[in-house]
Amino acid sequence: MSEQEKNINEEKNPSASNMTRRNKRRIISIASICLVLAAVILVNVIASVLTDRYAVFTTDITSDNSFGLSEESVKIAQGVKKDVTITFLTDKVNYEAYDTYCKQATNIADQLKKYSDGKISVEYKDLLKNPNIENEYKSETLSVTDVLVTCGEKYNLLKVEDMFNFELYGDYQYISSSKAESAFDTAIVKVTSDTETKIGIITDNTEDSYSTLESTLAANNYTLVPFSIENEQIPDDVATVICYAPTKDYSKDATDKLRKFLKNDDKYDRGLIFIAYRFEIECPNITDLLYDYGMKLEDGLAFETQTTSMMTTGDAYRNIAANFSSTKPYMSNYTDKDFPVLVSMSRAVTLVNESTTEPLLMFSSESGICPYSATDDWVWQDYITGNVIVMAQGAAGGDNGISRLIFSGSTEMWNSLLTQAEFTNKKYILNILNDINHREDTGVYLSEKVITKYDLSSVDSQTKVVTSVIIYAVLPVLILGVGVCVFIVRRRK
C-alpha cells in the first residue's frame, strides 16, 4: 500500500485505530505487570523452598558463629538414620519472642533439620491448643517453653534450664548464654541410640513410686527391669540392680543372691544401689549385707542445722543440699561440682572399713542423726555429730574388676527431686550409672554460645555517657547547623 492509500485508510477509520492503539497499549501494560509479578512470586517461592531445605543458602556472619552449627552437630545431623522430630511446645513466633537466645535455638533446630537430609523435622505445637500432648507424657510436667525430641517411642524432654544458662540481675532472671546446641545434639543422639542398658529394680515391698526415675532413665537409654528378688532370679543381662526403698527386710536367700550377683564368679564389675526407706524397719539381712561392704546403717534420720544447706529454713530433714565429699569417685568428668545434690528424709551410714568404703554425699559439720526413738523433748544439740554420711559406696573386687554397693539414704533423691532445676540429682545419678555400666556419657558438650557479651562493663561510665551524648546530641545539632548555614548562604544568591 502506498503512503497515500495508507493515509486515506487511517483517515477513514480514525476512531477504529484510536481505540486499538490505546487499548493495545493498555493490554500490553497490564499483561507485563502481571508477568513481572508472577515472575517475582515464583523466584521468591523457589528461594524460600531452597533456603528452607538446604543449609547452604544461609550464612551466619557472626564472628563466633552464634547461629551456625558446630562441626559435631553437623556430623550428628548428617548421621541420623531414623526419623527424629523436634517439637517446640508453642508457636514459633511466641517462642522466639521470649529472648534472642530462643531465636537462636529455633535456628539451630532448623539447621539441624537442613543438614539431616529430611530425617530431622521441626514442629511447633502449641501446648495450649494441643492438650492431648500432655496425655502422652503423663510422667512429665510439660510447659510451653519446653522442647520435645522424639524418635519413635523414645523421647527426651528439654526444659529451659537444659537449653540455657540463667543469671540473676537483681530480681530478674535472664539468659546469659545458650547450651541449646549441646542439648539438641545430646537429645538426638540419645533418642536415636540403639544401645539399651537394662537395670534391674527389685519390686519386693516397694511402696514408693519410681516413675520419674524410670522416665529419666528411659530418656537416657536405660530400661528398668522390675523383678522380685524373693521369687525370681536376677535377670542375666543386668549389671546393676536397684533396691528401691523396701519397707521390709529381704530374706537371707535374697541377700545371698545379691552377694553372689555382686561377686559374679569373681568377675565382679557389678553394681548394687540400695535406696533406703525413710522410716524405721527391722532389717537384719539388709544390715548384714551393708556391713559386709563396710557400711553400718544408722538408726534414725539425718538432720541438718546449717541454714545455707536447707532449702526451707527450719525444715531440717527435707530438701537438704548434700555436698560431694571428695573429688572422686564419679567426679573427674563432673562439671557441676558447685551445684549440690538435693536429698530429703534421708537415713545415714557410718563407715566401718576405711579401705574399701568411701563417702559420696555428706551433710555439713552441723548435722546429726535423729534416732527413730527420739521423743518430742529431745535435745538436738546433743546429737550433732557433723558430716553425716547420706550416701556412700563400698567396693569389693580384685584384679578383674570392682563391684560396688552404693547406699543412698534418701528415696526422694532418686525420684521426685530428679526434676529440680537448680540441683544436679539427675546428672549425678546418671554419672554413677554410666560409670558402673561402662557407658560413655553420650552427652555432647559444646562450648556455650553467648550472643550478648557484656564486654563494655569495664569502660568507665563517664566515657560511655559522653560518647552517647556526642552521638545523639552534638552530631545532629552540627548537621542541622550546616543546613542552616547553607540556607542562609542561598538566600542571598
Next chain:
Amino acid sequence: MIKVKNLSKSYVKNKALDDVSFSLSEGEILGFLGPNGAGKSTTMNIITGYISSDSGTVEIDGIDILEDPSAAKKKIGYLPEQPPLYNDMTVQKYLEFMFKLKKVKLPMKEHIDKICETVKISSVQERIIKNLSKGYRQRVGLAQALLGDPPVLILDEPTVGLDPEQIIEIRKLIRDLGKKHTVILSSHVLSEVQAVCDKIVIINNGKISAEGMTSDMTHTGSSTQRLELIVEGRRQNIISILTKVDGVTDVTDQGECEKGCYEFAVDSSRDVRRLIFRAIAKTDYSILSMKPVEVSLEDTYLSIISGKAEEVKNNVSDI
C-alpha cells in the same frame, strides 16, 4: 524537516486533536495560532515526545519519534508554556544539568556562556532560579531550549511575561535563530506571529482551520478583502447596489465624510473593484475614492475562528 501527519489525541472527556497534519521545511519559522484549548500545547507536547498521540506520526528530520525517540529528541529544543526550571538550582548549575541531560557533545563551559550571552542572562548566571524575575526565568527557559544547538526549536509563547523592550529583543533573537534553525512558535499575539513567522497554522477545537504562508494569509486573506469607498450619491441606493455585487460579503456604512458623500467599507471574498466600478458607473453616482485596505492577520484569524469563512488549504509542497 518536521512532518506531522494525522495526529489525534483524545482524553476521556474530549477530543483534543483531530487529525492534525502540517509540515515545515528546514529553516522555516512556523507560527502556531489558536484560541485557548485549541490544542497548540498538546500538539507541541506530542512533537517533543512528552505525551504520545493516539494515532498519527511525527517525523523530525526523517526520524519517527516513536521508533527512535532518543535520536528525535536530541534534535529538538523545547520551551514549554511553563519553563521547566528547577527552582532550587542556580542558573549555571541548571544549564549544566540540562546540558548533560540532553547529551550535548560540545565543550560545556563555552557553550553555556555563549548561550547565556545570546539570551542575555550572563549577569544572573550564579543566581538561584527561585530568586529571579519572571522575565529572567523565561530567558533561562529559552536558554535551555537552545542548549546543544538543536536544529528544531519549539517555543510555546516565548514572549509572555516580558516587558516591551525584552519582547522586541526576543523577537529579533527568534528571527536570527530562524536563519539557522527550524522553529515552531506559538503565540496569542498575532502581530508577533505576523512579524516573525514565515508560515502560519491556525488550529481550532483540535482541527487545523488554516495553513499557509504568512504573506498569503495577510494579503490575499482567503475570505476577506476589504475596500474603502467614498461614493457620492444616495446612501440607501449605494448600499443596495454594493450589496448586490457578486462577491461582496458585507457592506458597512461608515458615515458621511463630505456633504453628500458617504464612506463605506466593503468586505468581499475576492477582488471586486472592477465590478463595483461598473455597478456604480451604471448609475450617476460617483466613486470619489476606492482603496484596498490591508487585511490584518487579526481579521483573518477572527473570521476563521468564528467560522465565517471556508477552509483554505494552500498547496504546501512536501519536502
Next chain:
Amino acid sequence: MSAIFKREFISYFTSPVGYAVLAAFTFFSGIFMWVYCMYPGTSNMSGVFQSMFFIVLFVIPLITMRLFAEDKKQKTDQALLTAPVGIPSIVTAKYLSALAMTGLCLSAFIIEGITLSFMSHPDWSVIIGNVFGMALLGSSFIAIGLFISSLTESVIVAGIVSFAVNVLISLLDTVASTIPADFIKDMFSSLSFQSRYSHFALGLFSLSDVLYFVTLTFFFLFLTDRVIERRRWA
C-alpha cells in the same frame, strides 16, 4: 542518568530535607546506642538495629516523597521526558539518589561501630551485615515510596501515603498473629518485613530474605516505570 542522580542527591542538601533526615537518624540511633549498648555495657548492636527498623519506616517517606511528585507539580517532568533519556533511566537515577541518601544515614552506624571499637571488640561482621540488611530494607521502602510519589502531584500526600503504607507493612506481623487460618498466617509472616529483617539484625543472611527485598525493589521500580509511561499515553 548520572546527571539526574547528581542533581537529585545535591538537592537533598539545598533543602531542609537532607539535613533533617540525617540529624533525625543520628539522633535516634544515638539514643538507641545508649539504651542498648552503652547502658547495659555490651558491644552487641542488635537492639539498636532492631529498633532502627521503625525509624527507617518513618524516615524513608521523607526522602522519597518529592522524587516524582515535585517534578510533576513544577512541570520539570517535561524537561526530563522531552530529553533523550529513557524512563527506566530516570526511575533508576531517582532511586539511586534516594538510596545514596539512605546510605549516608546508614554511615551513622559505621561511626557508632568505630566508636565502640575504641572501647571493646564489636563483631564487625555483624555490623556490616546489618548495615547491608538495612540497606536492603531501605531499598524496598524507597522503591515503594518512589512508586507512591509517582502517583500524585502533591508531595505531602505522597509522604503521608508512603508513611501509612510502611506502617501497614510493619503491622503485618501483628495482624498475622490474629488470623486463625494457619495457611494465611504463614503467608503473611513470609511477607513480613520485620521478621525477615530481624534475621539480618541477628547476623543471619539467607538467600530467601535477600532475594525477597531485591525482587520487591525491582517490582516497585518496574511499577513506577509503568506509571510514568502510562501518563504519556493517557
